[in-house]
Amino acid sequence: LLEFVDKLTSFLIALVIHVVLLGLLFISMDIPVEPRAISPQPVVDIVQAVVVDERQIQAELEKIKAIEQEKRDAERRHQAKLAQQAEAARKARQKEQEQLAELKKKQQAERKAAEKRSQQEQQRLAELKQQQAKATDERRREESQLAEIAVRKQRELDATQKAETERKALEAEKRRLEEDKQRRQAELALQDQIAEEQHLAKEEQEREAQRTIDRYTSIIKRRIEDRWRVNNAQKGRSCDLFVRVIPGGEVAEARVVRSSGDANFDRSAENAVFKSSPLPMPTEPGMFERLREIRFTFDPTG
Amino acid sequence: MIALRRKLLSFFVLALGIAGLVPQAGAVLTIKITHGVEGAIPIAIVPFGWDGTDASVPEDIGAVVTADLARSGRFDALPIGDLPARPHDGSAINFRNWRMLGTEFLLVGRIVRQPIKDYVLEFQLFDVFKGVQLVGYSMPAREDELRHKAHQISDMVYEKLTGQRGAFTTRIAYVTVTNARDRNARFSLRVADADGFNPQILVDSKQPLMSPAWSPDGSRLAYVSFEGKASAVYVQALDTGRRELISVGGDAVSAPAWSPDGKRLALAVTRAGNPDIYAYDFAGGKAQRLTDNSAIDTEPAWSPDGRDIVFTSDRGGQPQIYSMPARGGPARRLTFEGSYNARATWSPDGRLLAMVHGQDGRYRIAVLDVEHGLVQVLTSASLDESPSFAPNGAMIIYATQTGAGAELAAVSVDGRVRQSLVLDEGDVREPVWSPFK
Numbered sequence: 001l002l003e004f005v006d007k008l009t010s011f012l013i014a015l016v017i018h019v020v021l022l023g024l025l026f027i028s029m030d031i032p033v034e035p036r037a038i039s040p041q042p043v044v045d046i047v048q049a050v051v052v053d054e055r056q057i058q059a060e061l062e063k064i065k066a067i068e069q070e071k072r073d074a075e076r077r078h079q080a081k082l083a084q085q086a087e088a089a090r091k092a093r094q095k096e097q098e099q100l101a102e103l104k105k106k107q108q109a110e111r112k113a114a115e116k117r118s119q120q121e122q123q124r125l126a127e128l129k130q131q132q133a134k135a136t137d138e139r140r141r142e143e144s145q146l147a148e149i150a151v152r153k154q155r156e157l158d159a160t161q162k163a164e165t166e167r168k169a170l171e172a173e174k175r176r177l178e179e180d181k182q183r184r185q186a187e188l189a190l191q192d193q194i195a196e197e198q199h200l201a202k203e204e205q206e207r208e209a210q211r212t213i214d215r216y217t218s219i220i221k222r223r224i225e226d227r228w229r230v231n232n233a234q235k236g237r238s239c240d241l242f243v244r245v246i247p248g249g250e251v252a253e254a255r256v257v258r259s260s261g262d263a264n265f266d267r268s269a270e271n272a273v274f275k276s277s278p279l280p281m282p283t284e285p286g287m288f289e290r291l292r293e294i295r296f297t298f299d300p301t302g
Numbered sequence: 303m304i305a306l307r308r309k310l311l312s313f314f315v316l317a318l319g320i321a322g323l324v325p326q327a328g329a330v331l332t333i334k335i336t337h338g339v340e341g342a343i344p345i346a347i348v349p350f351g352w353d354g355t356d357a358s359v360p361e362d363i364g365a366v367v368t369a370d371l372a373r374s375g376r377f378d379a380l381p382i383g384d385l386p387a388r389p390h391d392g393s394a395i396n397f398r399n400w401r402m403l404g405t406e407f408l409l410v411g412r413i414v415r416q417p418i419k420d421y422v423l424e425f426q427l428f429d430v431f432k433g434v435q436l437v438g439y440s441m442p443a444r445e446d447e448l449r450h451k452a453h454q455i456s457d458m459v460y461e462k463l464t465g466q467r468g469a470f471t472t473r474i475a476y477v478t479v480t481n482a483r484d485r486n487a488r489f490s491l492r493v494a495d496a497d498g499f500n501p502q503i504l505v506d507s508k509q510p511l512m513s514p515a516w517s518p519d520g521s522r523l524a525y526v527s528f529e530g531k532a533s534a535v536y537v538q539a540l541d542t543g544r545r546e547l548i549s550v551g552g553d554a555v556s557a558p559a560w561s562p563d564g565k566r567l568a569l570a571v572t573r574a575g576n577p578d579i580y581a582y583d584f585a586g587g588k589a590q591r592l593t594d595n596s597a598i599d600t601e602p603a604w605s606p607d608g609r610d611i612v613f614t615s616d617r618g619g620q621p622q623i624y625s626m627p628a629r630g631g632p633a634r635r636l637t638f639e640g641s642y643n644a645r646a647t648w649s650p651d652g653r654l655l656a657m658v659h660g661q662d663g664r665y666r667i668a669v670l671d672v673e674h675g676l677v678q679v680l681t682s683a684s685l686d687e688s689p690s691f692a693p694n695g696a697m698i699i700y701a702t703q704t705g706a707g708a709e710l711a712a713v714s715v716d717g718r719v720r721q722s723l724v725l726d727e728g729d730v731r732e733p734v735w736s737p738f739k
Contacts, residue, residue, distance in 0.1 A: 225339075274432075290331065295330050
C-alpha cells in the first residue's frame with residue numbers, strides 16, 4: 001500500500017507539472033493569434049481616392065516589409081525556444097506516461113486475469129447451469145414427448161375408437177340400408193309375385209269362367225237346337241233374339257231384336273227358347289250373371 | 303313365413319275372385335243356333351165345345367181340323383187323350399199346363415147353336431208360350447157347311463203358323479174304277495174335298511176315263527174319254543156339267559194340260575201312230591203343232607209362268623222329261639237320272655217338277671229342281687203314278703198301287719210325310735189337286 005501511495009504521490013506531482021506546463025503552453029500560443037483578430041477589410045472611400053507616386057509607395061512598402069521581417073524572425077526564435085522547453089516537458093511527461101501506462105498495463109493485466117478467472121468461473125457455472133438446464137430441458141422434452149405420445153396415443157386411441165364406432169355405425173347404417181333395400185325388394189318381389197299370382201289366378205279364373213261359359217253355351221245351344229223347328233222353306237232366313245233369364249234359368253223374356261221378316265220363323269226361334277226354359281245355368285258363383293242375358297242368332301244356314 | 307305368404311296370397315286371390323264376380327257390362331253372350339229339327343209344329347186342338355145338350359155334336363170340328371193339319375205333315379197334334387184340359391175359350395186356358403207339354407199352339411173353339419137351325423162357329427188360336435191369341439173368328443154356318451168351315455179354320459191355322467196358304471178347302475179330282483177287268487167295269491170321274499170327303503161324280507162311263515185336268519180357275523175339268531171310237535178330250539164345267547169336245551183331229555188325243563191363263567190346252571195328238579204335242583186355242587178352236595218327230599211326245603205340262611212346256615219323250619230311247627218353249631221350238635232334256643221319267647207336273651212356284659221316276663223296275667214319285675237339275679225321290683213304293691201338286695205347293699198327291707188296288711196318297715214336298723187317303727171306292731187313279739178358288 002505504501003508503494004501504492006508513493007506511486008500515487010509521484011503520479012499527482014507529475015500531474016501537477018503537466019497541468020502547469022500545459023497551461024503555459026496555451027498562454028504562449030494565444031498571443032500570435034491575437035493580430036489575426038483585426039478586421040481584414042479596411043474601409044475605403046472610392047470617391048476620395050487620389051493617385052500618388054508609385055515609387056514612394058514602393059519604398060514605403062519596402063520599409064514596411066523589412067520591419068515585418070524583423071518581427072517575424074524574432075518571433076521565430078522565441079518560438080524555437082518555446083519548442084525546446086515543450087520538448088523537454090513532453091519528454092518528461094512521456095516518461096511519466098510510460099510509467100503510468102506500464103502501471104496501468106500491469107493493473108489491467110491483473111484485472112484481466114481476475115476477470116478472466118471470474119469469467120472462467122462464471123463460464124463454468126454457466127456451463128454447468130446450462131448443462132443442468134439442458135438436462136432439465138431434455139427431461140422436460142422427454143416428458144413432454146411422453147406426454148405428447150400419451151396424448152397422441154390417447155388421441156389415436158380415441159380416434160381409433162371413434163373411427164371404430166363410426167365404422168360400426170356406418171356398417172350398421174349400411175346394413176340397415178341393405179336390409180331395407182332387401183326388404184323393399186322382397187316386398188316388391190312379393191307384391192310382384194302377388195300381382196303375378198293374382199294375374200294368373202285372374203287369368204285362370206277367367207279361363208275357367210270361359211270354359212264354363214263355353215260348356216253352358218254348348219249345352220244351351222244343344223238344348224235349343226233340339227227344340228227348334230225348322231223347315232226347308234225357311235232356309236236362308238235368320239233372326240236375333242234377346243233373351244233374359246232369371247236365376248234358375250227360367251226364360252223371363254225372349255224378344256226378337258232382329259226379325260227374319262218371317263213371323264213364323266221368328267216365332268219358332270222364340271218358342272225354341274221358351275221350350276228350352278229353364279235354360280241350364282252354371283251353379284258356380286258369379287257365372288249366372290254372365291249368362292243372364294244372351295243374344296241368340298237363329299241361322300239354319302250358318 | 304311361407305305359409306303366411308300363401309295365406310296372404312290366397313286372401314288376395316280370394317279378394318280378387320270376389321272382385322271378379324262383378325258382371326261385365328256390355329258383354330252379352332251371343333249364341334248361334336244353326337240347326338233345328340225338321341219337325342212338325344206341336345199343336346193342341348181341343349174338341350170344340352157344343353152347347354146343345356139335347357143333341358149330339360153336328361160335326362166334330364176339332365177332329366176335322368186335326369186330320370187336316372196332320373195330313374199336311376207340318377203339324378204334330380197332341381193326342382186327345384193327352385190334353386191336360388179342354389177349354390173352349392181363351393179365358394179358360396192355363397197356359398202353364400200346355401207349356402209343360404211343349405205345346406206351342408193351342409186351338410180352342412165351340413159351336414154355338416143359333417135359334418132355328420144355324421150355328422156360329424167360334425175359334426181362337428193361341429201362342430202358348432206368349433199367351434197371346436194369334437187368330438180368332440166367329441163364323442156363322444149352316445149345318446151342311448160345318449165341315450167346310452172346319453177346313454177354313456184349318457186353312458187359317460195353317461197359314462198363320464206356316465206362312466203358307468192352306469189348301470184344305472180345295473178339292474181333288476180323280477178317276478175311280480170298279481170291276482176293271484170285266485164287262486161291268488165302271489169308270490167315274492169324281493171330285494171330292496181335299497180330305498176325300500164329299501165325293502161327287504162328274505162323269506160316269508163304261509169306257510175308260512183318264513187324265514183329268516183342272517182349269518186354272520177351278521171351274522172346269524178337261525179329261526180324256528174313250529167313249530167314242532177313239533180317245534177324245536172333253537172340257538166340262540163343274541157347276542153346270544156342260545161339256546165341250548176339243549176337236550183337233552188325229553187318231554187319238556190324250557193328256558190335256560191347261561195354259562196358266564186358261565186360254566189354251568196342250569194336248570198329245572196321235573197321227574199316223576205317232577203322238578206329238580199340240581196347243582189348242584179355245585178362242586180360235588184350232589190346235590198348233592209344237593213337236594214333230596217320230597218319237598213319242600206326250601204328257602205336256604205348262605209352266606206356271608206360261609213360257610215353257612215340259613213333256614215326256616222317248617226320243618232319246620227312254621222316256622225322259624224335255625222342255626221347250628210354249629210356242630214350240632228346240633227341246634231340251636231335263637232329266638238324266640233314272641231310266642224312266644214321265645208325267646211331269648209343275649209346282650205352283652215353278653221351281654220343281656214332280657214326276658214318276660223309274661229306276662231298277664221301281665216307279666216312284668220324285669221332284670226335280672228345275673234350276674239345279676237335282677232329283678229327289680219322295681216315295682218308296684214300287685208303282686206310284688200321277689203326281690199332282692197341291693195349290694200351295696206343300697204336298698203332292700199321287701196314286702199308288704197296293705195289293706188291294708190303287709189308292710191315293712200324299713207326300714210332303716220334302717218327302718218327310720206320306721200318308722194314304724183312303725177312299726171308299728175301289729181303285730182310285732190319277733188324282734189332280736184343284737187350284738185355289
